[in-house]
Amino acid sequence: MKKERVLVQCTVNGKEVAEYVDPGESLLEMLRNRLGLTSVKKGCEVGECGACTVIVDGETIDSCIYLAVWAEGRNIRTLEGLEKNGELTRIQEAFIEEGAVQCGFCTPGFIMSATVLLEKGEVLTREAIKKQMSGNLCRCTGYQNIVNAVEKVMKENADQK
């Protein structure tokens, strides 16, 4: 049985990428297994936990339930693309400062969700931040310091305007 392969061309973390993938392959599998982007974590494979959150054309998606072929022509960002030569984004720094990291397995997904939230530039209440972040599960932190980190950077951004 010859395996069917489909060419996907897209942008990943600012670089043009062309990969032959299985038609049933998830974006998660393509990013992890073919491109070595292991910050994209696998927690449930059915879009419930958010550990595999990446940014596609400016929106967060669960890459485990997003087919790799759908990425054709799209702009994809993973956690690996945030840091520039050792310089962290503010939300990455805030995760460290606020103690929002424990085992670290959910962290990449949370930072990607937070990144989109902050890039939208809205100033949200704490409750609204919690609602926006509730697609990502964490068992270590009780979410408190994660919400603190997002709130802190959101406030900084608002103050700079």
Add this chain to the structure above:
Amino acid sequence: MIGKSVPRVDAYEKVTGRAKFTDDMVPPGCLVAKVYHAAIGNGIVKSIDTSEAEALEGVVKVVTFKDVPDHCYPTPGHPWSVEPAHQDVADRNILTGRIRYYGDDIAAVVAEDERTAVRALKLIKVEYEEYPVEIHPRKSMYGSHPPIHFDKKDNVLNRTNFFIGNVDEGLEQSDTVVKRSYKTSMVQHCHLENPVSFAYMEKDRIVVVTSTQIPHIVRRVIGQALGIPWGRVRVIKPYIGGGFGNKQDVLYEPLNAFLTMQVGGRPVKLELTREETFCNTRTRHAIEYDLTAGVDKEGRLLAKDMEAYSNQGAYASHGHAIAANGLTAWRLQYACPNIRGEAYTIYTNTPVGGAMRAYGIPEAAFAIECFMDDIAAEIHMDPLEFRRKNLIRGYYEDAYLKPIAANSNGIFQCLEKGAEYIRWEEKRKEYAAQTGNIRRGVGVALFCYKTGVWPISLEIAGARMSLNQDGSVQLQLGATEIGQGADTVFTQMAAETLHLEMKDIHIVTVQDTDVTPFDTGAYASRQSFITGTAVKQCAEQLRDKILAYAKTLLPKEETRELSLDHGWILAGDEEAISLGALAQECYYSLTNSSVITAEVSTQVKKNTIATGCCFAEVEVDLKLGQIKILHIINVHDSGRLLNPQLAEMQVHGGMSMGMGYGLSEQLILDEKTGRPLNGNLLDYKLMTALDTPDMEAEFVELNDPVGPYGNKALGEPPAIPGAPAIRNAVLHATGVAFNEIPLTPQRLIKAFTEAGLIGKEGEQHV
């Protein structure tokens, strides 16, 4: 360094996605294994046909229960015992034809890729002979035909009891006797990373890279399971995505090791799905408690009696140790002259109970702390006053296990802080006589928790340090970082004792049983206490060796006392030689080179009791059956805090878990098969950010005289008091005493209807 909120040493790796977890390290071309699980809850495999699966292109190997070693092995993450009477129950085979629960492991497929492996599973044909399924321990304990395990005819894995004084006489002398029953539910750890390992062979040795809390124990159990010398097994533990006790058990590592041997040592990965994690790993035991107590007119406990029935599920795992730990808790904290306790752990046809954060104490504390409120209500006493009246102040020790003692005891200060935050006196009065659909209440629950497992089991930890050429120090431990911040506090400890900066201590985060010192791993809130003792001793040894070497470099007439200070060797209070210069000498001196290293293997024969409480204020919507937590605080006496920010983080996570335990989490099983009905993260309701109220974490910092840096248990205790505190707050709000968790809307509506608080169609009566 101790007591400072320094950032985690692994935070940068984790916020950049560079931290490598097991699945991030799988070698290219690694084969993939999948397990064939039973589709019945009790019975035997009459026949199995794997021929079609084997014929599928891309399938490398199919193994069944007929191919694995026929001896049984134990799985729990306990230190091994050299005394046969204290060895763990060995009741598992790597694969089995005797099905004891829905999902039991019958066969496994190894294929070139995951899709092929999954396809091959569907081609395996199995015929079963079915036996009746029993998921309730109090029915299963009267035996079944055949028994779940042949050597336990009545399905009772173990039963233990104890007596202090004479409970019957105590009850007779009492002015009020109260009897209640309580029930906790089966819940799951829900660490975000599913159990995963990959195994391969190097020459005739087996290497298993795995997401575990206990690499050295995994090594031993793989050796036992395969019947090979333990030295032929090498276990590597990278960063792990949470464990909470589930990974304090040897899960699929023995199967994975077996599979690589079947394919000539090629690398094989075995990763569980989330559904498998729910069904096929471990759970927190569901336990039923029958409690009786007698009090005098002043509200003093005169006698108390506990009977506990713990649902073990299909295999022993940690087994009776969980229920027995609850019995120990029954003896501690509250003064009472006559105490009796008895616990049964019973095999049933359900997923297996194992270790989960706080090891039987959240279960027992739910019963005990609900009971304390119910007794107080019976004698019309404020529940906080009732507890204060019966709490032991200051030092106390367990009546049976002497080294278990409250060497420091801050419970009264904890209660004071918590009561002040929640405004106890004021709110107890304010909410005393409410009407209407929305009602509020405040509740409290306490706990105490041992630090480590001595004297029930062995406590041993190893540490190794070496002085690098630049005067920095390499630190290597067998203890594991599992998200709790162990690597950070160990680094702080080494820096503290060696008078160095955090940046001067390089901790090796990966454990590799070929090279890391022996340590039993992360459980029992033991590491900062037990391994902490080893780190301190090791650092002292390194310091002494450095100072002895310094003496050889200094003039003979130098007689002042030498000490270490921020990278310098001081003679008196004068800088004599830098540590960097000394290090260069010890590596490269042509006359006197000898690299300075230190290594200890430390047995700790001490234990100390941590304590604390939770206060919660809730708002209950009677018609909706909904509980909203308005305020919640945990106050902990965990001795001196090693790192206040990390401590607070641990408390937040535990409180979240406690709220889930009390409000929404339950692995629901099908009565007929024992199959989990909600074994996924959508239907199993763990707390999301939106469900979680803002939490308050407070501490009473007493310097514990036994802890190496004044510290005692903190990792697990935060998960204990939340559920009973919420339940007691609901009791205060509504007058309805719930005796079973979780407090789901369905349970609330039913109870409020029965209590006449709401009508059948949600009509409000009162």
